[in-house]
Amino acid sequence: MFRHTLMLLFAGLFATGSFAGADKPQRVQDLQYGEVLFHFYQDDYFTAISHLMAAQAQSQLPHHRDEAELLLGGLQLSYGMLDEAETRFEKLLGPDTSLDLRNRAWFYLTKISYQHGLYENAAKAFKRVEPSKHNKAMQAELAVLGANIYMAMGKDAAATEILDKTRAPEGWKEYLQINKGIAQLRAGDIKAGQATLDKLGREDASDEELLALRDRANLALGYQLLREGDAEQARKYLNRVRLRGPFMQEALLGAGWADAERGNYEAALTPWLRLNKLGSKQPAALEVRLAVPYSFAQLGDRDRAIYFYEQAIEYYDTEQADIDAAIQAASSGALLELLAQADTHESGGWLHDAPALNDIPSGRYLVDVLSQHAFQENLKDYRDLGFLQTLLNRRLANIDLLHGMVDTRRLAYESRSPAIRKRLEQHQAQALQARWEALNEKLATLQQKKDPLDLATGKEQQQLATLDKVEQILNHLPDNHRQKSALQDKARWLRGILYWQIQADYPARLWEVRKQLQRLQQPVEKLLATHHTIEQALETVPNSFNGYDQRIEALRTRIQSLLPAIQEARNHAGQQIFQLAMQELGARRERLVSYRAQARYALARSYDQLAGQTETEGAP
Amino acid sequence: MKSLLGVILAGLMAWPLMALAEKQPTGMQEDVQNLKKQVLELNRDLFLLEEELLFPSNTQVSVFLSMDVGTFFQLDSITVKLDGKEVANYLYTPREIDALIRGGVQRIHIGNIKNGEHELVAFFTGKGPHGRDYRRGSTTTFKKGLGPKYVELQIVDATSNQQPEFSVKEW
Numbered sequence: 001m002f003r004h005t006l007m008l009l010f011a012g013l014f015a016t017g018s019f020a021g022a023d024k025p026q027r028v029q030d031l032q033y034g035e036v037l038f039h040f041y042q043d044d045y046f047t048a049i050s051h052l053m054a055a056q057a058q059s060q061l062p063h064h065r066d067e068a069e070l071l072l073g074g075l076q077l078s079y080g081m082l083d084e085a086e087t088r089f090e091k092l093l094g095p096d097t098s099l100d101l102r103n104r105a106w107f108y109l110t111k112i113s114y115q116h117g118l119y120e121n122a123a124k125a126f127k128r129v130e131p132s133k134h135n136k137a138m139q140a141e142l143a144v145l146g147a148n149i150y151m152a153m154g155k156d157a158a159a160t161e162i163l164d165k166t167r168a169p170e171g172w173k174e175y176l177q178i179n180k181g182i183a184q185l186r187a188g189d190i191k192a193g194q195a196t197l198d199k200l201g202r203e204d205a206s207d208e209e210l211l212a213l214r215d216r217a218n219l220a221l222g223y224q225l226l227r228e229g230d231a232e233q234a235r236k237y238l239n240r241v242r243l244r245g246p247f248m249q250e251a252l253l254g255a256g257w258a259d260a261e262r263g264n265y266e267a268a269l270t271p272w273l274r275l276n277k278l279g280s281k282q283p284a285a286l287e288v289r290l291a292v293p294y295s296f297a298q299l300g301d302r303d304r305a306i307y308f309y310e311q312a313i314e315y316y317d318t319e320q321a322d323i324d325a326a327i328q329a330a331s332s333g334a335l336l337e338l339l340a341q342a343d344t345h346e347s348g349g350w351l352h353d354a355p356a357l358n359d360i361p362s363g364r365y366l367v368d369v370l371s372q373h374a375f376q377e378n379l380k381d382y383r384d385l386g387f388l389q390t391l392l393n394r395r396l397a398n399i400d401l402l403h404g405m406v407d408t409r410r411l412a413y414e415s416r417s418p419a420i421r422k423r424l425e426q427h428q429a430q431a432l433q434a435r436w437e438a439l440n441e442k443l444a445t446l447q448q449k450k451d452p453l454d455l456a457t458g459k460e461q462q463q464l465a466t467l468d469k470v471e472q473i474l475n476h477l478p479d480n481h482r483q484k485s486a487l488q489d490k491a492r493w494l495r496g497i498l499y500w501q502i503q504a505d506y507p508a509r510l511w512e513v514r515k516q517l518q519r520l521q522q523p524v525e526k527l528l529a530t531h532h533t534i535e536q537a538l539e540t541v542p543n544s545f546n547g548y549d550q551r552i553e554a555l556r557t558r559i560q561s562l563l564p565a566i567q568e569a570r571n572h573a574g575q576q577i578f579q580l581a582m583q584e585l586g587a588r589r590e591r592l593v594s595y596r597a598q599a600r601y602a603l604a605r606s607y608d609q610l611a612g613q614t615e616t617e618g619a620p
Numbered sequence: 621m622k623s624l625l626g627v628i629l630a631g632l633m634a635w636p637l638m639a640l641a642e643k644q645p646t647g648m649q650e651d652v653q654n655l656k657k658q659v660l661e662l663n664r665d666l667f668l669l670e671e672e673l674l675f676p677s678n679t680q681v682s683v684f685l686s687m688d689v690g691t692f693f694q695l696d697s698i699t700v701k702l703d704g705k706e707v708a709n710y711l712y713t714p715r716e717i718d719a720l721i722r723g724g725v726q727r728i729h730i731g732n733i734k735n736g737e738h739e740l741v742a743f744f745t746g747k748g749p750h751g752r753d754y755r756r757g758s759t760t761t762f763k764k765g766l767g768p769k770y771v772e773l774q775i776v777d778a779t780s781n782q783q784p785e786f787s788v789k790e791w
Contacts (some may be wrong), residue, residue: 027723031684031770031791034725041719046660053664054671081653381652388659395666405673544676551669558662562655569651576648 029063030055036071045079046387066092066101073108080380086112103129107142114149122149136169140176147179156187174200174213181217185224194233197221201240215245222254231261249275249284256291265295281319281368286591289315290599297602302610309603316596323589326365327582335578338366339382369584370577378577385570389563396559402552410545417538424538429524429531436524440517452499452506455513460502467495679732680768683708683740686725687775690717693754693784695775696746700729703738707731725772735764742773744786760788 028034032055039048052072055061061068073088085108092105106128113122126146131138143166150159163180177200184193201218205211222238225231235258241251252271259268272295275288293308329335370379446454456464470491477484671680683700687693695717700708708729712720720726741759748754762771770791778785 028686028725031682031725031727031772034686034723035684035727037722038716038719038724038726041722041724042715049660050663050667053660054667057664057668079656080649081656083650083653084657381649384656385652388655391663392659395663402669402673548669548673555662555666555669558658558665562658562662566655566659569648569655572648573652 030061032060033064045075049075070101070104082112103131119149119153139166140168140172144175144179147183151183156183159183160187174210178213178217212246215241215247219247219251231258234258249282253284253288265298268295290595297606302606305606309599312599313596316592320592323365323585327585330366330581335581338370339574369581382573385566389566392559392563399556406545406548413541429527432524433528436520443513452503455506455509456502463498467491675730675732677768681731681733682727682770683729684725684772685728686772687720689777690721692749692777692782694747699743701741733764737761737763749782756786758786762790
């Protein structure tokens with residue numbers, strides 16, 4: 001029982017996905033890392049691992065690179081991938097890794113070796129962890145782990161020493177104390193163990209977890225003292241176990257034995273009859289069926305002893321028939337029905353609601369068997385495989401949708417690209433660019449020449465041409481023409497005015513031309529860039545559908561090859577559960593047979609004694 | 621009597637040994653581990669492919685939600701509108717709230733938008749200080765350029781005025 005207490009305690013501490021050093025709220029520097037934590041904190045390990053692997057593949061975790069590796073290892077450990085986790089943690093032990101990360105990696109490696117049952121390796125890894133003096137929680141967690149390793153190796157004194165040296169922070173004190181007390185008892189230091197567990201057993205407890213822990217300490221101590229032959233002290237501790245707690249039945253049985261050990265059978269009957277009345281199926285309740293009549297027999301009340309022995313035999317017969325029916329039902333497929341109920345299509349975690357078999361009277365035995373701790377790992381495998389199967393079947397059903405997406409893109413490209421390409425081939429953007437460059441060059445030449453006439457308006461040029469013609473005509477007039485000279489003067493005067501106007505406007509005109517050209521520069525360049533972008537897009541868009549069909553088909557092949565393997569493993573897991581269940585039911589049946597035989601033997605002896613007593617009383 | 625006590629203790633001692641025995645690695649466990657590894661790798665590849673096809677990086681936008689201690693605000697639900705269109709409406713479980721308070725970040729929306737300016741509006745509903753019903757909105761505009769756009773909605777406890785604060789961070 002002590003070892004079981006440890007196992008439960010250990011499972012309680014670590015199976016919840018506790019991640020040393022990552023429990024306190026933290027600000028993430030990469031959003032995708034925070035997204036992984038969001039799923040991890042909900043114990044959804046599969047989704048968390050998937051997101052983490054995808055984020056790593058896309059290089060989205062530059063600020064949490066090492067932490068992500070450590071988290072991935074921790075997630076794999078929680079998801080039952082011990083070997084993968086071990087490889088990952090070992091990789092983290094390089095010289096570049098920070099001391100904190102190295103410590104956490106060693107911590108996990110210790111835990112993995114412990115879970116593998118490789119205690120020597122676990123002890124070696126344990127010695128490599130050097131938790132920070134400021135991280136009291138990690139120190140305490142590590143101490144409990146180390147103590148469990150040394151106790152599993154039979155080095156109970158070493159376990160005690162580890163726990164002795166550790167200062168427990170808030171929330172850890174009770175766990176350290178119970179482990180220390182148990183280690184002391186196992187090491188043979190009964191007095192010290194008693195003192196430790198006694199202190200823990202008297203502590204105030206505010207919540208159910210601590211109350212149950214206190215009950216465990218008292219129960220462990222009570223049974224140990226019973227074995228040591230100190231029934232009086234044992235009774236004291238067993239009395240402290242709550243009658244509404246999870247260990248009430250074992251405590252009632254032990255309390256009765258403590259009284260019986262001291263010859264006080266009348267007192268023993270109080271807890272035993274109470275336990276007998278519960279009608280529970282737990283081992284303690286089965287055993288009390290024998291203890292009650294035994295006690296009456298010891299008190300000399302043979303009638304009641306016979307009554308309760310007969311009741312016990314009847315009870316064991318009924319139970320045996322139920323177990324036989326359960327074995328029969330399990331062989332006929334009832335277990336598979338139960339297993340089907342375990343399929344919740346969720347990843348990771350434990351089964352919160354126990355499945356039920358209402359139609360089969362003996363179904364409670366099967367449900368009870370499957371609820372046992374020993375079945376949980378197998379059931380978890382069975383469920384996990386069921387989840388993977390559901391997931392892959394869904395993925396397979398959707399794979400054609402991926403093809404559909406690719407086809408839509410291809411079709412859109414094929415229908416639109418010819419018209420776009422045709423327009424691109426007209427090189428309108430390049431033509432505009434060339435025209436702009438020509439104008440720019442012309443402007444540069446104008447600026448060099450500095451001739452205002454180059455910027456004369458069309459009208460002005462027309463006027464100048466008119467003046468040229470007028471002057472030509474005037475030149476051909478005879479010199480004696482009476483108005484020739486006056487007209488020539490007028491034409492020169494007009495030309496002068498025109499020149500003067502052109503000359504005066506030249507700077508403004510030059511500025512305006514330069515401004516217009518500058519304004520045009522950006523749109524022309526943008527147009528050219530767009531032209532290039534479209535040209536590039538026409539080249540690259542096919543990448544958004546080319547090659548995808550092959551990738552999708554490769555993934556389809558991988559899904560199809562994995563599905564039968566998962567089905568096979570699941571069948572195998574189901575068979576293992578079936579075999580374990582049959583073994584367990586067989587063992588329970590044997591126990592009942594043994595109890596029944598003892599009851600029959602004791603009943604026969606009671607009848608003999610009663611007959612002998614009657615004969616003695618009837619003798620003259 | 622001693623023999624009966626022996627039976628009882630033997631019975632109670634039997635179960636821890638079973639619990640230890642199951643911890644030994646078996647071929648079956650190795651098979652299951654290997655299958656999990658293969659499915660996870662396959663799932664990652666499918667995930668990446670789907671993202672490439674459904675949300676190409678040039679048009680991709682993701683909206684995330686984070687919160688700190690949660691003393692002054694207990695989140696019940698959130699509604700997110702992008703350019704006037706509702707893209708997410710989410711009701712939280714206590715488990716999810718706990719995951720957020722511990723440092724988890726939830727991606728509440730992933731979609732596609734064009735390059736340029738966009739408006740994001742988020743409505744937070746829950747219990748504010750002193751357990752009163754609380755509803756607050758937060759509006760922001762952001763610019764989408766090349767590459768995926770990430771926007772984080774943050775709920776932060778402001779100790780100065782003992783009120784929750786809702787802010788938006790562009791990544």
